[in-house]
Amino acid sequence: MKKDVINIYDIAEMAKVSIATVSRVVNGSDKVSEKTRKKVMAVIEEVGYTPNVFAQGLGLNTMHTVGILVPTISDIYMSNAVYYLQEKLRTYGYDCILGCSGFELEGKQRHVNMLLSKHVDALILVGSTYAGNGEHVQDTDYIREAAQNVPVCVVNGNVLGENIYCTVNDDVKAVYDATSKLIEYGHERILYLTDSQSYSAIKKRKGYEQALEDRDIPVRPELEMHVVNHMHAVRDQLLECKVAFDAVVASNDEIAVGALKYAFKKELLVPEQLSIVGYNNSSVAIACEPELTSIDNHVVDMCYRTVERLISVIENKETDLEHKVVIACDLISRGTTEF
Amino acid sequence: MKKDVINIYDIAEMAKVSIATVSRVVNGSDKVSEKTRKKVMAVIEEVGYTPNVFAQGLGLNTMHTVGILVPTISDIYMSNAVYYLQEKLRTYGYDCILGCSGFELEGKQRHVNMLLSKHVDALILVGSTYAGNGEHVQDTDYIREAAQNVPVCVVNGNVLGENIYCTVNDDVKAVYDATSKLIEYGHERILYLTDSQSYSAIKKRKGYEQALEDRDIPVRPELEMHVVNHMHAVRDQLLECKVAFDAVVASNDEIAVGALKYAFKKELLVPEQLSIVGYNNSSVAIACEPELTSIDNHVVDMCYRTVERLISVIENKETDLEHKVVIACDLISRGTTEF
DNA sequence: TTGTAGGCGTTATCAT
DNA sequence: ATGATAACGCCTACAA
Numbered sequence: 001m002k003k004d005v006i007n008i009y010d011i012a013e014m015a016k017v018s019i020a021t022v023s024r025v026v027n028g029s030d031k032v033s034e035k036t037r038k039k040v041m042a043v044i045e046e047v048g049y050t051p052n053v054f055a056q057g058l059g060l061n062t063m064h065t066v067g068i069l070v071p072t073i074s075d076i077y078m079s080n081a082v083y084y085l086q087e088k089l090r091t092y093g094y095d096c097i098l099g100c101s102g103f104e105l106e107g108k109q110r111h112v113n114m115l116l117s118k119h120v121d122a123l124i125l126v127g128s129t130y131a132g133n134g135e136h137v138q139d140t141d142y143i144r145e146a147a148q149n150v151p152v153c154v155v156n157g158n159v160l161g162e163n164i165y166c167t168v169n170d171d172v173k174a175v176y177d178a179t180s181k182l183i184e185y186g187h188e189r190i191l192y193l194t195d196s197q198s199y200s201a202i203k204k205r206k207g208y209e210q211a212l213e214d215r216d217i218p219v220r221p222e223l224e225m226h227v228v229n230h231m232h233a234v235r236d237q238l239l240e241c242k243v244a245f246d247a248v249v250a251s252n253d254e255i256a257v258g259a260l261k262y263a264f265k266k267e268l269l270v271p272e273q274l275s276i277v278g279y280n281n282s283s284v285a286i287a288c289e290p291e292l293t294s295i296d297n298h299v300v301d302m303c304y305r306t307v308e309r310l311i312s313v314i315e316n317k318e319t320d321l322e323h324k325v326v327i328a329c330d331l332i333s334r335g336t337t338e339f
Numbered sequence: 340m341k342k343d344v345i346n347i348y349d350i351a352e353m354a355k356v357s358i359a360t361v362s363r364v365v366n367g368s369d370k371v372s373e374k375t376r377k378k379v380m381a382v383i384e385e386v387g388y389t390p391n392v393f394a395q396g397l398g399l400n401t402m403h404t405v406g407i408l409v410p411t412i413s414d415i416y417m418s419n420a421v422y423y424l425q426e427k428l429r430t431y432g433y434d435c436i437l438g439c440s441g442f443e444l445e446g447k448q449r450h451v452n453m454l455l456s457k458h459v460d461a462l463i464l465v466g467s468t469y470a471g472n473g474e475h476v477q478d479t480d481y482i483r484e485a486a487q488n489v490p491v492c493v494v495n496g497n498v499l500g501e502n503i504y505c506t507v508n509d510d511v512k513a514v515y516d517a518t519s520k521l522i523e524y525g526h527e528r529i530l531y532l533t534d535s536q537s538y539s540a541i542k543k544r545k546g547y548e549q550a551l552e553d554r555d556i557p558v559r560p561e562l563e564m565h566v567v568n569h570m571h572a573v574r575d576q577l578l579e580c581k582v583a584f585d586a587v588v589a590s591n592d593e594i595a596v597g598a599l600k601y602a603f604k605k606e607l608l609v610p611e612q613l614s615i616v617g618y619n620n621s622s623v624a625i626a627c628e629p630e631l632t633s634i635d636n637h638v639v640d641m642c643y644r645t646v647e648r649l650i651s652v653i654e655n656k657e658t659d660l661e662h663k664v665v666i667a668c669d670l671i672s673r674g675t676t677e678f
Numbered sequence: 679t680t681g682t683a684g685g686c687g688t689t690a691t692c693a694t
Numbered sequence: 695a696t697g698a699t700a701a702c703g704c705c706t707a708c709a710a
Contacts, residue, residue: 007703018681023705033679050456054396055703058686061393063457065436072422076622079418083411086439095453097404098437100425114434117389118402231625257626264628283415286570287596287626289603346687357697362689372695394687397702 006049015043026051057119066122066310067115069099069108071129076282077252077299081126081155084303092311094121103129109142116149122310124153131157131199151313153306156297157199158324165313166324167306169297171200174329175207178277178295179249181331183215185338187247187275193259194251195229204251204279227255234258239265246274253278253285256292260336276336290335297329345388354382365390396458405461405649406454408438408447410468415621416591416638420465420494423642431650433460442468448481455488461649463492470496470538490652492645495636496538497663504652505663506645508636510539513668514546517616517634518588520670522554524677526586526614532598533590534568543590543618566594573597578604585613592617592624595631599675615675629674636668 008026012019017036024032025040032040043049057063068085070078086096097118101111108130115123123146131154132139144161146152152159154166182190192208194201209219222243227234235258250256256278260270268274270290278285281296309321333339347365351358356375363371364379371379382388396402407424409417425435436457440450447469454462462485470493471478483500485491491498493505521529531547533540548558561582566573574597589595595617599609607613609629617624620635648660672678 005703008705009703019704020681020706021679024680027705031679036679050452052397052703053457054393054400054402055686056705057393058391058397058688058703059705061686063393065457068437073412073425074419074422076415076418079412079414079421082418082437083413083439086412086437095457096437098407098421098425098435100422113389118392118404118434231622254622254626261628283570283593284623284626287593287623289600289628344687348687358688359690359697359699360695363696366689370695375695391687394702395689397687397704398689400702 005052006047007052008049011040011043011047011049014047015040061119062121063119064093065095065097065118065120066124067099067118067120068096068124068126069101069111069115069130070126071103072100073098076284077280078126080282080299081303084300085124085126085155085307088304088307092307094311105139105142112142112146116146120150121314122151122153124155124306124310125157126155128157128198128200129196130154131159151310153310155302155306160323164323165306165309165321167302167309168324168326169200169302170326170328171203171297172207172210174279174295174297174331175204175249176211177207178331179208179211180215181339182247182249182275182277182337183211183217185275188217189243189245190223190247190249191243191245191259192224192249192251193227193234193255194225195227195255196251201251204249208249227258229254231255231258231261235261235265238262248274248276250276250278253280253282253292253294256294256336257284257288260288260290260292271335271337275338277331278336281330281332285332285334293334293337293339294332295329296332298327302327344391345386346391347388350379350382350386350388353386354379400458401460402434402458403432404434404436404457404459405463406438406457406459407435407463407465408440408450408454408469409465410442410447411439412437415623416619417465419621419638420642423639424463424465424494424646427643427646431646433650444478444481451481451485455485459489460653461490461492463494463645463649464496464498465494467496467537467539468535469493470498490649492649494641494645499662503662504645504648504660506641506648507663507665508539508641509665509667510542510636511546511549513618513634513636513670514543514588515550516546517670518547518550519554520678521586521588521614521616521676522550522556524614527556528562528582528584529586529588530582530584530598531563531588531590532566532573532594533564534566534594535590540590543588547588566597568593570594570597570600574600574604577601587613587615589615589617592619592621592631592633595633595675596623596627599627599629599631610674610676614677616670617675620669620671624671624673632673632676632678633671634668635671637666641666 008019008022011022099111101108140159143159147163152164158166212219234255248259259276263270263274278292278294281294285292285294347358347361350361438450440447479498482498486502491503497505551558573594587598598615602609602613617631617633620633624631624633
């Protein structure tokens with residue numbers, strides 16, 4: 001079944017040169033006469049020779065591969081990010097190897113080690129879940145440890161440490177602006193809904209609270225609700241709770257759609273009686289009716305910037321890059337708000 | 340920056356044994372005395388030694404890795420599939436390396452070769468785009484070629500060839516049943532919407548046509564529309580077209596939601612004046628209102644079965660497996676149909 | 679410009 | 695049960 005694999009010796013023999021010469025041709029060395037190069041290339045093309053990556057890796061200790069880790073790929077945000085990351089990496093000649101770590105520390109550590117053991121040239125962690133919640137700094141120690149071996153990038157999270165490069169959204173400002181708009185339009189009882197305590201969730205809440213404080217509106221704890229990340233669950237939770245509210249800021253679009261379903265059930269007019277702002281500007285934001293006003297976090301930019309910086313670290317060994325780059329967000333206005 | 344990597348010689352020296360013994364311990368050979376094993380393990384644990392995968396690969400020509408190829412990961416169906424595939428593969432000790440090939444032949448070929456050049460132990464192609472459209476059989480030649488090196492699995496597509504294993508949905512039956520139901524409920528002018536000519540799209544249309552024919556309802560070409568896979572595009576296309584219809588069967592949920600948006604714009608009552616059936620039972624199906632009746636293709640089952648069969652091929656070298664396994668679909672009834 | 683030879687870290691086949 | 699040693703396929707000084 002298996003095709004017999006041909007190696008550098010075969011090529012050398014067929015082209016009547018030494019393996020060193022073949023190697024030079026393959027690696028584009030300029031110390032080869034044009035004539036020999038042509039001769040060798042002809043043979044290579046003819047038999048379709050590809051260098052054995054293991055042997056290459058053994059000597060060079062690299063495979064031109066970067067490891068991408070996400071908590072779960074089964075999430076629109078993550079899968080988009082992975083798509084753009086790998087697309088950009090390809091243009092630089094890097095392939096990627098994927099890991100889904102789950103949200104628990106143990107899984108994260110195991111997967112980081114798995115990727116490191118494959119000798120990836122770098123590690124990209126996608127999602128603020130990798131940034132811990134700021135309370136237990138030691139929860140991100142495994143990242144700093146990994147960074148001793150290869151450069152580590154964190155997309156949408158901030159982790160301090162040498163050889164770690166972060167790209168984050170300006171979540172505080174985005175939510176601050178959205179909340180401010182809601183206040184401008186007369187809303188005072190604004191509900192903040194989130195499903196996590198991650199780095200970015202915390203920043204979003206901060207933006208929410210700051211907007212209220214700046215307008216001297218009290219921040220009420222009962223208006224900061226923790227929910228399960230599922231549309232129906234959010235809807236039901238809202239139906240059961242007794243607090244009054246006239247607007248919702250959600251930490252992702254699914255949650256926001258859950259709020260929309262709540263309004264539908266209660267026969268509230270949207271946006272007149274209930275305004276809703278989502279986050280991520282994903283496809284569910286336009287699947288619903290009215291369509292969701294949502295904050296676009298520019299995943300494409302984030303990913304491209306991340307890869308560009310990473311490449312400059314890998315190839316130029318630049319180590320004095322800014323450790324954190326901030327990407328602005330956009331408010332995309334649709335039918336669930338008056339603005 | 341880089342930690343000095345320790346190797347099998349270091350361990351051997353520290354444990355005062357030969358590298359052969361260390362290798363045996365690492366690989367769980369039973370030809371090692373309990374005493375030596377303990378001694379060696381102690382050293383390994385202490386310094387945290389992991390075998391170099393390149394060196395291992397060089398000798399064994401495998402990395403316990405399978406390549407997963409999708410046209411794009413930025414698609415709910417694909418990202419879910421990848422998630423379940425890699426999850427299941429992990430339980431068998433295999434990691435995965437991901438490629439996004441796009442929908443063009445050239446990209447597919449390039450990525451298959453890329454994955455093969457990494458010496459993956461197997462290849463999994465996700466999506467009926469890899470099955471070609473049945474017209475140009477030679478378009479799948481590169482898959483048969485790849486199958487000469489490693490087993491190839493196709494999820495949701497059928498490709499003939501030795502060492503190729505396919506898992507497909509019973510799309511014909513699923514759409515046949517859904518269409519039949521619509522007919523039972525009095526619909527006669529049923530629109531079939533699709534965005535592709537892939538293997539599975541063709542099967543869906545076949546189910547649609549057969550259901551009509553079996554009830555002596557003529558199959559009208561103008562009721563089989565090709566659309567762009569985007570909700571708004573579908574809505575607009577329907578708004579412009581002049582054919583009358585009272586039901587829609589779509590080849591995925593996004594398209595179905597597009598039809599729903601059309602109904603909303605035209606102020607049609609759903610499901611009374613327009614019934615809609617989607618496909619994939621994805622998250623957009625429950626984001627809209629009324630929620631979408633959709634055909635669930637049991638991605639989880641598909642993926643698990645695929646991996647199980649693959650493993651039995653890899654590990655037991657079983658080659659007499661059925662080349663095609665069919666997984667049934669379920670009709671999930673929601674608000675866009677009367678049933 | 680080209681060739682020779684040593685090394686990369688394992689695994690596996692021999693002896694012992 | 696253990697150890698010595700030859701592959702595995704490539705890269706790269708160093709020699710010619």
